[in-house]
Amino acid sequence: MSDAEFALRVRELADPSRGNADILVDDVSFLGSPFFQDGLAAQEVDRVVTRLGVAYFSAAGNSARNAYESINFAGNIDSAGIFAGTFHDFDPGAGADTRQQVTLDSGLSGFIFQWDDPFFTTNGVDTDLDIFLLEAGTGNILAQSTERNIQNQTPLEILQFDNTSAESIEAEVVINLFAGAEPGRIKIFIL
Structure with a gap:
């Protein structure tokens, strides 16, 4: 289910002529939802709470040590x-x-990587960042996500890697500014 489909289901459940729910609870995550602004589902939740008086509860996921956030891109070689x-x-x-x-x-x-350019715009994304997963020690590329963020107007990279060995491996995450301005905030969730 997409963020937009979930927003529609929230609307239907809260609609007095359809679901007429006065309490809604969820425990879902949308990997492509914006980290730095409200996505479609969050906007719809705000609407049904404010306009219809629905009580809404969400299980807040917390990646704890499986996340990284910075308020400064701090570009370097x-x-x-x-x-x-x-x-x-x-x-x-x-x-x-x-x-x-x-x-x-x-x-x-999985690595979900976003920065503070806005979603849902026609010219708001002015930064193209790429994320790489390297083999520790050798620098060999294990996986990469290199979407054309300025062209597709989405400040999002999703990287997946399948460690097929029976053992844990050491790796390194690298974030490259491919084009455009340095972002302010960045965030990575590791799934």
């Missing part, structure tokens, strides 16, 4: 000297650290 371009400095202290160490268990891992 690749600290390992392998790639050209501008990269996010994960530790904006002295020196550059453009690689975030992660441990990936056996199986499928």
